[in-house]
Amino acid sequence: MVIIMLGAPGTGKGTVSGMLSDKLNIPQVSTGDIFRKHISEQTELGKLANSYISQGKLVPDDVTINLVKDRLQQDDVQEGVILDGFPRTVKQAEALDNMLNNLNRKVSLTVNLTTPEKELIERVVNRRICPKCKTVYNLILNPPHNENICDNCGNELVKREDDNESTFKGRLNTYIQETSPLVNYYENQEKLFSAVVSQSINKMGKDVTQDVLEYIKKKHIT
Numbered sequence: 001m002v003i004i005m006l007g008a009p010g011t012g013k014g015t016v017s018g019m020l021s022d023k024l025n026i027p028q029v030s031t032g033d034i035f036r037k038h039i040s041e042q043t044e045l046g047k048l049a050n051s052y053i054s055q056g057k058l059v060p061d062d063v064t065i066n067l068v069k070d071r072l073q074q075d076d077v078q079e080g081v082i083l084d085g086f087p088r089t090v091k092q093a094e095a096l097d098n099m100l101n102n103l104n105r106k107v108s109l110t111v112n113l114t115t116p117e118k119e120l121i122e123r124v125v126n127r128r129i130c131p132k133c134k135t136v137y138n139l140i141l142n143p144p145h146n147e148n149i150c151d152n153c154g155n156e157l158v159k160r161e162d163d164n165e166s167t168f169k170g171r172l173n174t175y176i177q178e179t180s181p182l183v184n185y186y187e188n189q190e191k192l193f194s195a196v197v198s199q200s201i202n203k204m205g206k207d208v209t210q211d212v213l214e215y216i217k218k219k220h221i222t
Protein backbone atom coordinates (compact mmCIF):
# COMPACT_ATOMS: atom_id res chain seq x y z
CA MET A 1 0.00 0.00 0.00
CA VAL A 2 1.30 3.46 -0.93
CA ILE A 3 -0.61 6.37 0.59
CA ILE A 4 0.16 9.98 -0.28
CA MET A 5 -0.73 12.89 1.98
CA LEU A 6 -1.58 16.13 0.25
CA GLY A 7 -2.48 19.44 1.85
CA ALA A 8 -1.36 22.99 2.57
CA PRO A 9 1.01 23.61 5.50
CA GLY A 10 -0.87 23.26 8.78
CA THR A 11 -3.70 21.05 7.50
CA GLY A 12 -2.47 18.17 9.64
CA LYS A 13 -0.67 15.91 7.18
CA GLY A 14 1.86 14.88 9.81
CA THR A 15 -0.78 14.18 12.44
CA VAL A 16 -3.02 12.13 10.16
CA SER A 17 -0.02 10.29 8.69
CA GLY A 18 1.17 9.34 12.17
CA MET A 19 -2.23 7.93 13.12
CA LEU A 20 -2.62 6.07 9.81
CA SER A 21 0.88 4.68 10.25
CA ASP A 22 -0.06 3.27 13.69
CA LYS A 23 -3.38 1.83 12.55
CA LEU A 24 -2.17 0.35 9.27
CA ASN A 25 1.18 -0.66 10.69
CA ILE A 26 3.21 0.82 7.84
CA PRO A 27 5.96 3.47 8.14
CA GLN A 28 5.46 7.17 7.61
CA VAL A 29 8.08 8.85 5.46
CA SER A 30 8.10 12.63 5.83
CA THR A 31 10.42 14.51 3.48
CA GLY A 32 10.14 17.54 5.80
CA ASP A 33 11.35 15.43 8.75
CA ILE A 34 14.21 14.00 6.69
CA PHE A 35 15.31 17.50 5.67
CA ARG A 36 15.04 18.76 9.27
CA LYS A 37 17.20 15.88 10.47
CA HIS A 38 19.86 16.79 7.92
CA ILE A 39 19.62 20.44 8.95
CA SER A 40 20.13 19.60 12.62
CA GLU A 41 23.10 17.39 11.73
CA GLN A 42 24.45 20.14 9.45
CA THR A 43 25.08 17.82 6.53
CA GLU A 44 25.63 19.17 3.02
CA LEU A 45 22.08 18.21 2.09
CA GLY A 46 20.88 19.96 5.26
CA LYS A 47 22.63 23.18 4.33
CA LEU A 48 21.20 23.10 0.84
CA ALA A 49 17.68 22.24 2.04
CA ASN A 50 17.73 24.95 4.69
CA SER A 51 18.48 27.64 2.13
CA TYR A 52 15.10 26.86 0.52
CA ILE A 53 13.05 25.85 3.58
CA SER A 54 13.91 29.02 5.50
CA GLN A 55 12.42 31.02 2.62
CA GLY A 56 9.25 28.95 2.34
CA LYS A 57 10.39 27.54 -1.02
CA LEU A 58 10.55 23.94 -2.16
CA VAL A 59 13.81 22.05 -2.15
CA PRO A 60 14.67 21.40 -5.84
CA ASP A 61 12.92 18.44 -7.49
CA ASP A 62 16.07 16.51 -8.45
CA VAL A 63 17.39 16.54 -4.87
CA THR A 64 14.04 15.54 -3.37
CA ILE A 65 13.29 12.87 -5.97
CA ASN A 66 16.68 11.19 -5.42
CA LEU A 67 16.16 11.22 -1.68
CA VAL A 68 12.78 9.49 -1.96
CA LYS A 69 14.08 7.06 -4.58
CA ASP A 70 16.70 5.84 -2.11
CA ARG A 71 14.23 5.70 0.74
CA LEU A 72 11.76 3.59 -1.26
CA GLN A 73 14.43 0.92 -1.83
CA GLN A 74 14.72 0.21 1.89
CA ASP A 75 13.30 -2.96 3.44
CA ASP A 76 10.89 -1.40 5.92
CA VAL A 77 8.70 0.22 3.25
CA GLN A 78 8.24 -2.76 0.94
CA GLU A 79 4.86 -3.76 2.39
CA GLY A 80 3.54 -0.25 2.58
CA VAL A 81 4.36 3.38 3.19
CA ILE A 82 2.70 6.69 3.93
CA LEU A 83 4.36 9.50 2.02
CA ASP A 84 3.90 12.65 4.07
CA GLY A 85 4.90 15.70 2.02
CA PHE A 86 5.95 13.99 -1.20
CA PRO A 87 5.15 14.51 -4.04
CA ARG A 88 4.77 18.29 -3.94
CA THR A 89 5.09 19.09 -7.66
CA VAL A 90 3.78 17.46 -10.83
CA LYS A 91 7.38 16.57 -11.72
CA GLN A 92 7.75 14.74 -8.39
CA ALA A 93 4.42 12.95 -8.93
CA GLU A 94 5.51 11.74 -12.37
CA ALA A 95 8.86 10.62 -10.97
CA LEU A 96 7.05 8.74 -8.20
CA ASP A 97 4.82 6.95 -10.70
CA ASN A 98 7.97 5.89 -12.57
CA MET A 99 9.79 4.74 -9.45
CA LEU A 100 6.81 2.71 -8.27
CA ASN A 101 6.29 1.24 -11.72
CA ASN A 102 9.88 -0.02 -11.70
CA LEU A 103 9.24 -1.65 -8.34
CA ASN A 104 5.96 -3.18 -9.58
CA ARG A 105 4.00 -0.99 -7.22
CA LYS A 106 1.57 1.90 -7.57
CA VAL A 107 -0.07 4.69 -5.61
CA SER A 108 -3.00 3.22 -3.67
CA LEU A 109 -4.64 6.39 -2.40
CA THR A 110 -4.03 10.12 -2.07
CA VAL A 111 -5.50 11.79 1.00
CA ASN A 112 -6.15 15.47 0.33
CA LEU A 113 -6.62 17.57 3.47
CA THR A 114 -8.17 21.03 3.34
CA THR A 115 -8.61 23.62 6.08
CA PRO A 116 -9.99 27.19 5.99
CA GLU A 117 -7.05 29.56 5.53
CA LYS A 118 -7.63 31.53 8.73
CA GLU A 119 -7.33 28.35 10.79
CA LEU A 120 -4.10 27.35 9.04
CA ILE A 121 -2.07 30.31 10.24
CA GLU A 122 -3.31 29.85 13.82
CA ARG A 123 -2.28 26.25 13.77
CA VAL A 124 1.13 26.85 12.29
CA VAL A 125 2.22 29.59 14.71
CA ASN A 126 0.99 27.57 17.72
CA ARG A 127 2.50 24.29 16.55
CA ARG A 128 5.22 22.61 18.61
CA ILE A 129 6.91 19.36 17.66
CA CYS A 130 8.84 16.69 19.46
CA PRO A 131 12.17 16.42 17.60
CA LYS A 132 12.66 12.90 19.00
CA CYS A 133 9.41 11.00 18.36
CA LYS A 134 7.86 13.58 15.94
CA THR A 135 4.59 13.95 17.84
CA VAL A 136 2.89 17.21 16.85
CA TYR A 137 1.21 19.45 19.44
CA ASN A 138 -0.75 22.67 19.28
CA LEU A 139 -0.53 25.03 22.26
CA ILE A 140 -4.25 25.82 21.98
CA LEU A 141 -5.98 22.85 20.36
CA ASN A 142 -3.84 20.01 21.60
CA PRO A 143 -1.36 21.13 24.29
CA PRO A 144 1.06 18.72 26.03
CA HIS A 145 0.17 17.84 29.64
CA ASN A 146 3.36 19.41 30.98
CA GLU A 147 4.44 22.67 29.44
CA ASN A 148 6.87 22.14 26.57
CA ILE A 149 7.42 18.44 27.32
CA CYS A 150 6.41 15.61 24.96
CA ASP A 151 3.65 13.42 26.52
CA ASN A 152 4.90 10.49 24.55
CA CYS A 153 8.66 10.45 25.23
CA GLY A 154 9.47 13.26 27.68
CA ASN A 155 11.68 15.17 25.26
CA GLU A 156 11.59 18.97 25.14
CA LEU A 157 9.30 20.36 22.43
CA VAL A 158 10.53 22.80 19.80
CA LYS A 159 8.98 25.30 17.43
CA ARG A 160 10.00 24.87 13.79
CA GLU A 161 11.93 27.84 12.46
CA ASP A 162 9.67 28.06 9.41
CA ASP A 163 6.52 28.16 11.59
CA ASN A 164 6.30 31.93 11.67
CA GLU A 165 3.79 34.19 9.95
CA SER A 166 5.97 35.49 7.11
CA THR A 167 7.44 32.12 6.09
CA PHE A 168 3.98 30.60 6.36
CA LYS A 169 2.65 33.00 3.71
CA GLY A 170 5.43 31.96 1.36
CA ARG A 171 4.74 28.28 2.04
CA LEU A 172 1.03 28.75 1.37
CA ASN A 173 1.78 30.48 -1.93
CA THR A 174 4.20 27.74 -2.88
CA TYR A 175 1.48 25.21 -2.08
CA ILE A 176 -1.11 26.98 -4.22
CA GLN A 177 1.19 27.41 -7.20
CA GLU A 178 3.25 24.23 -7.22
CA THR A 179 1.47 21.57 -5.19
CA SER A 180 -2.27 22.14 -5.62
CA PRO A 181 -2.21 20.95 -9.29
CA LEU A 182 -1.67 17.48 -7.79
CA VAL A 183 -5.28 17.47 -6.62
CA ASN A 184 -6.34 17.20 -10.26
CA TYR A 185 -3.48 14.89 -11.10
CA TYR A 186 -4.71 12.28 -8.62
CA GLU A 187 -8.39 12.99 -9.17
CA ASN A 188 -7.88 12.15 -12.84
CA GLN A 189 -6.35 8.85 -11.75
CA GLU A 190 -9.38 8.31 -9.47
CA LYS A 191 -7.14 8.05 -6.45
CA LEU A 192 -8.24 11.06 -4.47
CA PHE A 193 -9.94 11.07 -1.09
CA SER A 194 -10.58 14.64 0.10
CA ALA A 195 -11.44 15.63 3.65
CA VAL A 196 -11.89 18.89 5.51
CA VAL A 197 -9.97 19.28 8.78
CA SER A 198 -11.48 22.16 10.72
CA GLN A 199 -12.40 23.13 14.26
CA SER A 200 -15.35 25.07 12.87
CA ILE A 201 -17.08 21.83 11.92
CA ASN A 202 -15.56 19.92 14.81
CA LYS A 203 -13.62 17.64 12.52
CA MET A 204 -10.02 17.13 13.55
CA GLY A 205 -7.20 14.85 12.42
CA LYS A 206 -8.38 11.85 14.40
CA ASP A 207 -11.87 12.01 12.85
CA VAL A 208 -10.45 12.26 9.36
CA THR A 209 -8.11 9.34 10.08
CA GLN A 210 -11.17 7.27 10.95
CA ASP A 211 -12.88 8.30 7.70
CA VAL A 212 -9.79 7.35 5.69
CA LEU A 213 -9.60 3.94 7.37
CA GLU A 214 -13.27 3.28 6.60
CA TYR A 215 -12.80 4.34 2.99
CA ILE A 216 -9.80 2.01 2.60
CA LYS A 217 -11.88 -0.84 3.95
CA LYS A 218 -14.98 -0.09 1.91
CA LYS A 219 -13.03 0.25 -1.36
CA HIS A 220 -10.77 -2.73 -0.58
CA ILE A 221 -7.70 -0.58 -1.17
CA THR A 222 -4.40 -2.45 -0.88
Ligand code: ADP
Nearest residue numbers: 009010031032033053057058059064085086088
Ligand atom coordinates in the same frame (compact mmCIF):
# COMPACT_ATOMS: atom_id res chain seq x y z
P1 ADP B 1 4.54 21.76 5.91
O1 ADP B 1 3.66 20.92 5.06
O2 ADP B 1 3.92 22.11 7.23
O3 ADP B 1 5.07 22.98 5.21
P2 ADP B 1 6.83 19.81 5.83
O4 ADP B 1 7.52 19.33 7.05
O5 ADP B 1 6.10 18.82 5.01
O6 ADP B 1 5.86 20.97 6.36
O7 ADP B 1 7.87 20.55 4.88
C1 ADP B 1 8.71 21.58 5.37
C2 ADP B 1 9.52 22.16 4.21
O8 ADP B 1 10.39 21.16 3.67
C3 ADP B 1 8.70 22.65 3.02
O9 ADP B 1 8.23 23.99 3.21
C4 ADP B 1 9.71 22.53 1.89
O10 ADP B 1 10.59 23.64 1.88
C5 ADP B 1 10.50 21.29 2.26
N1 ADP B 1 9.95 20.08 1.61
C6 ADP B 1 9.30 19.06 2.22
N2 ADP B 1 8.89 18.13 1.32
C7 ADP B 1 9.29 18.59 0.10
C8 ADP B 1 9.16 18.11 -1.24
N3 ADP B 1 8.50 16.96 -1.52
N4 ADP B 1 9.70 18.85 -2.23
C9 ADP B 1 10.35 19.99 -1.98
N5 ADP B 1 10.50 20.51 -0.77
C10 ADP B 1 9.98 19.83 0.29
Ligand code: ZN
Nearest residue numbers: 130133150153
Ligand atom coordinates in the same frame (compact mmCIF):
# COMPACT_ATOMS: atom_id res chain seq x y z
ZN1 ZN C 1 8.34 12.76 21.85
